[in-house]
Amino acid sequence: MEAWVLLAAAFLLSLFIVLRNSGNNKSRARLPPGPPWVPLFGNLLWLRNSAADVEPLLLRLFARYGPIVTLRIGSRLAIFVSDRRLAHAALVGPGGVALSDRPRAAASALLGVTDNIITRADYGATWRLLRRNLVSETLHPSRVRLFAPARAWVRKVLLDKLREEGKEEGGNNNVMEAFQYSMFCLLVLMCFGERLDEPAVRAIEDAERAWLLYISRQMTVFFFLPSVTRHLFRGRIDTARALQKRQRDLFLPLINKRRQIKKSGQVVATTSDGDTTFQHSYVDTLLDVTLPDEKVTGTTRHLTDDEIVALCSEFLNAGTDTTSTGLQWIMAELVKNPAVQAKLRAEIDAASDTTNDNNEVTEEAIPRMPYLKAVILEGLRKHPPGHFVLPHRAAQDMDVGGYRIPKGATVNFMVAEMGRDAEEWARPMAFEPDRFLEGGDGVGVDVTGTKGIRMMPFGVGRRICAGLNIAMLHLEYFVANMVREFEWTEAPGHEVSFEEKREFTTVMKHPLRPRLVPRT
Incomplete structure (x- = not known):
């Protein structure tokens, strides 16, 4: 932590004892328990721990204080819950609507970032309108089917990348890079309706990742005394604005192309292998969205370019890192558990059409594969x-x-804690997909958490992930095709380790580097 924190803590420490004893003890006593804190600065433990990597700290605090803990991060009061029953009561119960708003991000006011996106908008009319547009116009099954050619194309991209990686001697290849690039290709195509070449996709990917990592790692300092830190760390604000501009400069030409297609009335044909422009895109739907105009009562307005850019960024980030991270963990478990992989391969062969020209596991075959779904659910649980x-x-x-x-x-x-709860799951740290089949302790599990929470990889309640169904489709489709195409084995010197590292998602600390043996 920067030197100014130590100085501020030393200055404020003298106030701590007085304020702690003279405050309203009656009201404070009902807050969930937590470690000592200093007004304005927050908990003293921030002198030794980073707010950007809070999970290991929280696990120690839960062991000390119980399943609900209070932390103070600067002037913010943050409460963390690890118990699934408390989570269900808070998010799904009658009072769940009171916990459906979002806190304002530390950097939003400093950068002028719009909150008119699905993940950041408060629970209300704007949020409902934006979410309904996404669900009905892009994630509805009829719309998802329009992107089947996109998934088939990205399958080829992914398998080609993996074949190239597989040429590395001794399995010295990082498949996570192939996962991330392929999933980003798919989300870019769905977002902008355009099949871009690799340099264009890489440029957008680099801009998005730079923005996301900078916001999550470098802007947390503004949680602490923002009226002071905004002056002390002005350079960080300037860097963040430059990253914003880079993102906008890449997105706007693609947005304007869809706007021009719409304006001209041009009809885009159903995409074939040779086409690069798709019939439908998320941007198309955003160009039709109208919000209540805050300036003129009773009127509406179209989304601004900045709002469309922010919604596109949200769409790309929400579906790329989560899916590619899920793929990496699932394939790592299949490498480490060859019997599970063999059983899955047998089901894929039995349920698939072996006569199709592309040797593809088609989307139509996936519903006939219960063990595949069990593998995906077990990966998401663990x-x-x-x-x-x-x-x-x-x-x-x-x-x-x-x-x-x-x-x-x-x-x-705490999502991971609930899915690994030893009171709820037998052998929670073992990878056992059979638990989701007949007779297992995971049979009938509801990932939406409506009746009760046993695992919640997509969240639960009113703010549950809108992309739950398409995320499951992407995981099932790409895992099935990768297992059909290759035998995934452990490479000497690159043994699988399940140590974790926090980035935007929780990834493998030592990236998966398997040996890929072509099956066909």
Whole structure:
């Protein structure tokens, strides 16, 4: 932590004892327990721990204080919940609407970033309109089918990348890079309706990753005394704005191309292998969206370019890192568990059409593969890409587990802890897909958490991930095709390690580097 924190802590420490004893002990006693804190600065533990990597700290705090813990990050009150029953009561129960807002990001006000996106908008009319547009116009099954040629194309891209990686002697290849690039190709195509060449996709990917990593790692300092840190760390704000401009400069030509197609009335034919422009895109739907105009009562307005850019960025980020991270963990488990891989391969061969020209596991065959779905669910249970849901904000004072959650407090939930709960799952750290088949302890599990939470890789309640169904389709489709194409084995010197590392998602600390043996 920067030197200014030590100085600020030393200055404020003298106030701590007085304020702690003279404050309203009655109201504070009902807050969930937590470590000592200093006004304005927050918990003293931030002198030794980073707010950007809070999970190991929280696991120690849960062991000490119980399943619900209070932390103070600067002036913000943050409450973390690890118990699945408390999570269900808070998010799905009658009071769930009170916990459906989002906290404002530390950098939003500093950078002028719009909150009119699905993941950041408060629970209300704007959020419902944007989410309904995404679900009905892009993620509805009829729309998802329009992108089947895109998935078939990306399957070829992915397998070609893996073949190229497989040429590396001794398995010295990082398949995560192939996963990320391929999933990004797919999301770019779905977003902008354009099949771009690799340099163009790489440029967008680099811009998105640079923006995302900078915001998540370098802007957390503004949680602490923002009126002061905005001056001390002005350079970080300038860098973030430059990254914003780079993103905008790449997106706007693609957005304007769809706008021109729409304006001219041009009809885009159903895409064949030779076409690069697709019939439908997420941007097309955004050009039709109208919001209430805050400046003129009773009127509406179209989305601004900045709002469309932000929504496109959200679309790309939400579906790329989560899916590619899920693929890496699942394939690592298949490498480490060859019997599971063999059983899955047998099901794929039995259920697939072996006569199709492309040797492809088609989307139509996937519903005939219950073990494939079990493999995906077990991967998401043991290795959820996000160990936290996106944070919630209390819209009013509320009660969770007998503790008071004050209005404005940020509340988050420990996804990985719930999926690995030894009281709920037999051998929780073992990879056993059969638990989701008849007779297993995972039979009938509801990942939406409507009746009860046993695992929640997509969140639960009113802010559950809108892309749940398409995410499952992508995982099933690409895992099936990779297992059919290659035998995945451990490479000497690159043994699979399940150590974790927090990036935007929780990834493998030592990336998967398998030996790929072509089957056909």
